[in-house]
Amino acid sequence: MDATPLYRRVLVKVSGEALMGPEPFGLHQPTVEAIADDLAATHALGVELGVVVGGGNIFRGMQVSSSKGVDRATGDYMGMLATVMNALALNAAIMRRGVQSRALSALDMPAVCETYTRPRALAHLDRGRIVIFAAGTGNPFFTTDTAAALRAIETGCEALLKATNVDGIYTADPKKDASATRLERLTHDEVIQKDLKVMDTAAFALARENSLPVIVFSIHEPGSIQAAVCGGARATTVAS
Numbered sequence: 001m002d003a004t005p006l007y008r009r010v011l012v013k014v015s016g017e018a019l020m021g022p023e024p025f026g027l028h029q030p031t032v033e034a035i036a037d038d039l040a041a042t043h044a045l046g047v048e049l050g051v052v053v054g055g056g057n058i059f060r061g062m063q064v065s066s067s068k069g070v071d072r073a074t075g076d077y078m079g080m081l082a083t084v085m086n087a088l089a090l091n092a093a094i095m096r097r098g099v100q101s102r103a104l105s106a107l108d109m110p111a112v113c114e115t116y117t118r119p120r121a122l123a124h125l126d127r128g129r130i131v132i133f134a135a136g137t138g139n140p141f142f143t144t145d146t147a148a149a150l151r152a153i154e155t156g157c158e159a160l161l162k163a164t165n166v167d168g169i170y171t172a173d174p175k176k177d178a179s180a181t182r183l184e185r186l187t188h189d190e191v192i193q194k195d196l197k198v199m200d201t202a203a204f205a206l207a208r209e210n211s212l213p214v215i216v217f218s219i220h221e222p223g224s225i226q227a228a229v230c231g232g233a234r235a236t237t238v239a240s
């Protein structure tokens with residue numbers, strides 16, 4: 001694979017599920033370490049990296065609010081706290097590799113990590129530090145996909161790399177339809193016209209309005225973040 005990066009600065013979205021590995025819940029440390037390896041290798045190519053982490057491996061507001069007797073907004077704040085735990089774990093794993101990294105939380109918790117402000121994030125990125133964006137957008141009723149699109153645009157990222165369980169966008173659900181084929185390249189408008197599920201509506205609308213390319217690839221291939229940055233991953237690219 002040609003290890004020449006196509007982008008100078010990118011935002012990687014790592015879902016909570018991706019950090020869960022084969023476990024049914026929580027963090028699978030070997031998986032966290034593998035993702036940290038991939039991020040460190042990508043960083044070593046000179047790519048400036050922001051990372052938005054999800055929290056679905058621990059808590060999802062919508063799923064649990066009714067069953068736990070809390071309202072949706074409270075459930076969502078619990079979900080945002082879950083993303084902070086994931087961010088701390090990933091940050092520690094990256095730092096152990098000798099790469100400078102900072103977790104920045106959209107919810108103010110100074111005893112735990114720095115608070116997100118755009119100038120602070122930009123300063124860290126400009127100094128070559130990996131920035132892990134925690135607590136999503138800081139608002140209930142949003143998702144970390146929306147946070148990923150938002151932070152990517154705010155910090156001048158040239159692409160959003162969405163790490164998922166599948167290696168791209170298919171014509172149909174490949175788990176249910178054996179004839180489903182992977183699409184190499186699509187425009188934002190084609191995703192809307194074909195009603196393909198890439199990210200939630202708010203996240204995708206932000207990406208489309210700001211012509212932010214979205215690259216969908218599988219996190220399960222070792223080195224897949226580096227490959228996606230260099231254009232060598234099995235993936236789908238959505239770009240205008």
Ligand code: UDP
Nearest residue numbers: 016054055056061076079136137142143144
């Ligand atoms: N969340 C939120 N606002 C945000 C981002 C996340 O309220 O801006 C909450 C929401 O409850 C969500 C949970 O945090 O279900 C975990 O985030 P998400 O489901 O996006 O994680 P992922 O699916 O990527 O693991």
